[in-house]
Amino acid sequence: MIVFEHVGFAYPGAAAPALDDVSVSVSPGQVLALLGPNGSGKSTLARLGNGLLVPSAGVVRVDGMDTADEDTVWDVRSRVGFIQQNPENQIVGTLAEEDVAFGPENLGVPSDELRVRVDDALAAVGLSGFQRREPHLLSEGQKQRLAIAGALAMRPSYLIADEPTAMLDPVGRRDVLGALRDLRRRGVGILHVTHHLADVVDADEVVVLRNGRIAYQGTPKALMADPGHARTLAVEVPPEAELADALRRGGVPVPAGASTPEAIAESVWHS
Amino acid sequence: MRVPTTFGQYVPVDSPVHSLDPRAKMGVIVAFTLGLFLVDGLAGMSVFAAAVGVVLLVSRVPPRIAFRGLRALGLILVFTLLAHALRWEPATVSLVRVGPVGVDADGLLRGVFFAVRIVLLVVGTSLLTLTTTPVQLTDALETLMRPLGRIGFPAGEVAMMLTIALRFIPTTAQEAEKIIVAQTARGARFDEGGLVARVRAYVPVLVPLFVNLFRRAEDLAVAMDARCYRGGRGRTRLHISVMRARDWAVLLLSWAGFVTVGILV
Numbered sequence: 206m207i208v209f210e211h212v213g214f215a216y217p218g219a220a221a222p223a224l225d226d227v228s229v230s231v232s233p234g235q236v237l238a239l240l241g242p243n244g245s246g247k248s249t250l251a252r253l254g255n256g257l258l259v260p261s262a263g264v265v266r267v268d269g270m271d272t273a274d275e276d277t278v279w280d281v282r283s284r285v286g287f288i289q290q291n292p293e294n295q296i297v298g299t300l301a302e303e304d305v306a307f308g309p310e311n312l313g314v315p316s317d318e319l320r321v322r323v324d325d326a327l328a329a330v331g332l333s334g335f336q337r338r339e340p341h342l343l344s345e346g347q348k349q350r351l352a353i354a355g356a357l358a359m360r361p362s363y364l365i366a367d368e369p370t371a372m373l374d375p376v377g378r379r380d381v382l383g384a385l386r387d388l389r390r391r392g393v394g395i396l397h398v399t400h401h402l403a404d405v406v407d408a409d410e411v412v413v414l415r416n417g418r419i420a421y422q423g424t425p426k427a428l429m430a431d432p433g434h435a436r437t438l439a440v441e442v443p444p445e446a447e448l449a450d451a452l453r454r455g456g457v458p459v460p461a462g463a464s465t466p467e468a469i470a471e472s473v474w475h476s
Numbered sequence: 477m478r479v480p481t482t483f484g485q486y487v488p489v490d491s492p493v494h495s496l497d498p499r500a501k502m503g504v505i506v507a508f509t510l511g512l513f514l515v516d517g518l519a520g521m522s523v524f525a526a527a528v529g530v531v532l533l534v535s536r537v538p539p540r541i542a543f544r545g546l547r548a549l550g551l552i553l554v555f556t557l558l559a560h561a562l563r564w565e566p567a568t569v570s571l572v573r574v575g576p577v578g579v580d581a582d583g584l585l586r587g588v589f590f591a592v593r594i595v596l597l598v599v600g601t602s603l604l605t606l607t608t609t610p611v612q613l614t615d616a617l618e619t620l621m622r623p624l625g626r627i628g629f630p631a632g633e634v635a636m637m638l639t640i641a642l643r644f645i646p647t648t649a650q651e652a653e654k655i656i657v658a659q660t661a662r663g664a665r666f667d668e669g670g671l672v673a674r675v676r677a678y679v680p681v682l683v684p685l686f687v688n689l690f691r692r693a694e695d696l697a698v699a700m701d702a703r704c705y706r707g708g709r710g711r712t713r714l715h716i717s718v719m720r721a722r723d724w725a726v727l728l729l730s731w732a733g734f735v736t737v738g739i740l741v
Binding site for chain 1 (some may be wrong): 650691700703714
């Protein structure tokens with residue numbers, strides 16, 4: 206489990222802390238969605254999760270290891286994969302397979318096992334057959350899936366994804382979200398930073414940050430059931446949730462569980 | 477501006493030369509160069525010319541491309557030829573004579589000899605880059621530099637730097653193209669005025685390009701950190717190239733051949 210305990214963080218020279226007394230956790234196989242406007246501390250929290258940053262208050266533990274402990278930080282990073290917003294800038298290798306191999310190469314994995322890990326990771330994100338492809342010839346969505354494969358090849362227990370769909374077109378976004386769902390099914394715990402509640406409707410928990418503090422902590426369903434509250438948190442709810450809310454206000458009893466257009470139509474039919 | 481899928485000089489065809497281990501090819505180039513400088517006669521030189529011709533044929537690299545590197549050398553070749561051929565008040569019998577300047581037969585032969593040496597050197601060595609991808613070259617350099625690691629030379633790090641540079645050349649080219657389009661849309665002209673004006677027109681392209689490169693570098697550093705990059709120490713590699721019997725045979729035979737011809741002829 207990745208546990209953030211009363212975590213605070215201040216960038217040097219900054220007037221206000223980027224994070225203040227934040228406590229959240231990510232378990233294997235679970236998705237923690239992290240939302241909030243720009244500058245709310247989302248990315249800072251993401252970087253605290255694998256020891257890229259070290260908290261100035263509180264403690265972050267990964268499977269019991271303090272990320273501030275320099276003796277175990279590489280063990281922490283091998284357990285916590287990390288992908289960023291810009292797909293292009295995180296690709297190191299000149300060929301897709303070389304990029305996927307980069308992480309496990311750094312861990313000293315022997316070369317025959319590297320081959321297995323690389324092919325498995327590429328298959329897991331739907332990029333089988335792209336081994337010899339040059340990264341700059343891939344679409345942005347494919348590049349982002351390649352980045353996920355690169356993290357996956359390290360056989361991590363967790364993945365931190367910092368706005369992985371922010372720069373993608375709808376197809377790329379759909380494929381990346383699909384790859385993340387597959388990872389969760391394999392038991393990987395995911396910290397998913399995003400601006401879109403629609404990306405994380407099936408998350409186990411949603412945390413909305415505001416000015417470095419937790420402004421909301423609950424389930425995505427509960428947040429979508431109250432679009433008015435979501436709006437005050439600067440969170441955009443999916444159009445289906447907006448529709449259900451508008452119907453409810455108009456006197457149509459749409460149940461809280463109705464999140465698809467079909468389910469909403471059903472409740473309108475029965476009212 | 478179109479961004480090529482493979483940059484540099486690499487000619488993507490299959491041939492026995494292409495499939496040779498890059499380290500063996502580098503070794504052959506060293507023997508070839510050594511032999512080329514040991515040889516002192518047109519007879520020996522013709523053996524080397526024949527060798528280059530055979531390798532060129534086997535490599536299936538179009539000769540037009542192989543000789544492309546010579547264009548830049550035209551002036552040097554002409555100068556070499558003339559410097560050896562022309563004589564001021566020549567003592568020996570001249571072929572042609574204009575006033576005090578004459579063309580000397582021995583000199584002309586010497587000029588041809590040196591010019592041919594330059595041509596063979598350029599064409600011969602360029603066969604390495606024409607048949608080997610930049611990535612293969614970097615990998616080969618890394619394994620060749622590895623012994624230097626014992627005296628503290630960061631072989632793995634240097635190879636990583638080269639790999640990343642190669643990796644980001646197409647990305648940077650694509651980005652430059654985008655910026656040029658953006659600046660053209662804002663009225664910038666890249667095809668007008670003299671040399672100074674044209675160079676100056678690229679300043680608004682280079683500034684955002686470099687700013688973006690620094691941003692990329694930061695992201696990349698984070699990505700490498702997150703994937704446990706700790707320098708070359710303890711790193712394994714996906715591709716381990718092994719010198720096969722054929723690579724050793726070509727390497728050793730070329731050394732024997734080139735050096736023998738170089739010394740004897």
